[in-house]
Amino acid sequence: MENIALIESFSEFKDDKLIDRVTLMAILEDVFRNALKKKYGEDDNFDIIVNPDKGDLEIWRNRVVVADGEVEDPNREISLTQARKIEPDFEVGEDVSEEVKLADLGRRAILALRQNLISKIHEHDNTNIYKQFKDLEGEIYTAEVHHIRHRAIILLDDEGNEIVLPKDRQIPSDFFRKGENVRGIIESVELKGNKPTIIMSRTAPAFLEKLFEQEIPEVFDGLITIKKVVRVPGEKAKVAVDSYDDRIDPVGACVGMKGSRIHSIVRELGNENIDVINFTNNDQLFITRALSPAKITSIKLDEENKTAQVMLKPEEVSKAIGRGGHNIRLAGQLTGYEIDVYREGVEEDVExxxxxxxxxxxxxxxxxxxxxxxxxxxxxxxxxxxxxxxxxxxxxxxxxxxxxxxxxxx
Incomplete structure (x- = not known):
């Protein structure tokens, strides 16, 4: 019972919900073996018996009985006189097993053992958290605003895990209050020292892609495939979609009647303007669709250098370029072409x-x-x-x- 009392006194891990009792006892055994090595120089001749159901462990030291005055290794050998104090009928050459009480290790050793145990458990918890969130990379996650800093927002999930939403991963129009729930994707997870750093993003194209999966059943079921997503977060995005089922209109299914399906996504992204475009392997047609709402007169492609010269009527040019140049820039990113715009009917112009x-x-x-x-x-x-x-x-x-x-x- 003495060992149980000491183990139970380590209150930092006793009620820890992140670690099961069997794992805890395995960590205990490892920690105690390290303590034995420090005190006795080795632990090979010690048996540690773990009782996870009782939350107890026993430590037994095994030694060989030698004649009085012939003990050379006190850790592995015991004199006949000392052995007979344990059991009166021991003889030279026999094995003796003697239980070691934790108190026998000494007060300083117990304090060091306690600290080492807590450190090992935290390390175990951090490793589990790292693995848990590493598996969630690229997935949508929701957490609550805990602390607002200048360069980042610190979030906590239901299990108390800390998640960082840096300023440059926030949509420019984002404004959060303490206690508010925030959605984003787990962009990266790194172990810095022994502590996992979990980064959330709301600006990554993958966040918009995952929102489509959540909000549009045909995308979730795989009937509609998202081929590529490009964004200027909070301003404009273009999403190329395709379907292998000719009966499905991928753009119509994603947008919905009067934009009903895409409305919640737009609202989540701070009213980001989202163009949903039918994907095609025909580069000329794809560029034409990508530059929507502008109407193109003609296109001249250089497939080797991935450049496109697009001819438009003068009144269509501003539509093709878009506010802040977002439309033409995103169209280029979506199609993989560098797009140059030319005005139809303008014979004289100077670069x-x-x-x-x-x-x-x-x-x-x-x-x-x-x-x-x-x-x-x-x-x-x-x-x-x-x-x-x-x-x-x-x-x-x-x-x-x-x-x-x-x-x-x-």
């Missing part, structure tokens, strides 16, 4: 790079970021709109437009 003697390179780069690479493409835009879409000052934009107009006035 912006021809003006490097009058316009600084970084200014030209700002226009290129939003898909404006020619003089007339810039001149067709509204100044206020360009201020919103670029990092340029209004005065700079007006100066550029003046330079470009002068080219055509001449």
């Amino acid at each position: 912006l790079k021809e003006f490097t003697d009058e316009i600084e390179d970084w200014v030209i780069a700002e226009f290129s970021k939003i898909g404006l690479d020619t003089a007339k493409a810039v001149l067709e835009q509204d100044v206020d709109d360009l201020v919103r879409r670029t990092d340029l000052e209004e005065e700079t934009i007006k100066d550029v437009m003046a330079v470009l107009r002068s080219e055509f006035e001449e």
Whole structure:
């Protein structure tokens, strides 16, 4: 009973719900063997009998009886006189098993043993948590906001596991309060030291893909396949879908009547504008669909260099480029082509790079970021709109437009 009392006194692990009693006793045996090695130099001649049902263990030291005065190894040998104090009929050469009480190890050894035991159990728990969440990588998970920091939100799940949602994995419009539930995908799990670091993401394309699986039965059942997802988190996304069943309209099934099916996904993502597109192996047709809602007049592909020259009517250009250049950039990511837009019927135009003697390179780069690479493409835009879409000052934009107009006035 003495050993039971000592084991039960280790309250840090006694009521731990994350570890079953059998595993606990196995850890106990390992810890006690380490303690025996420290005290006696070895543990080979010790038997540790674990009783997981009772929550007890027994330690027995096995020694050989030798004649008085001939003990060379006190750990493995016992004198005849000492042996007969245990049992009066022992003879030289016989084996003696003597129970070791935990108290015999000494107070300092017990304190060290206790600390080692707690450390081993925490290590076991952390390993289990790591394995549990490693299996959940790429899956949707829900946890509660526990603490809001400048660079991250700390979440806790129902079991008290800590999950980190970094600022750069949050949708720009996200705003969470303490106690609020947050959904995202488990993006990565790493062991730093012995502690697992679990990272959640709401900006990963995989999060949108998993939301489709949750909300749209045909995707969950495999009747509709998501071929690729590209996103500007919180702004716009494009999802290419396909079905091997000709009776199913994959786009219609995903969007639903008047957008009923996709509405909850859009709301979860801070009103992210989601274009669902029918996938095809026909690159010209795929690019045409990817640039929706713009209507394309013609496309010239360079399949080797993965570039596409797209011709549109002037009024369709802004639709193809989209706000902030999001539409054309996502269409390029979705199709794997670098897409250049040209205006139909415009015979005379000049590329912006021809003006490097009058316009600084970084200014030209700002226009290129939003898909404006020619003089007339810039001149067709509204100044206020360009201020919103670029990092340029209004005065700079007006100066550029003046330079470009002068080219055509001449």
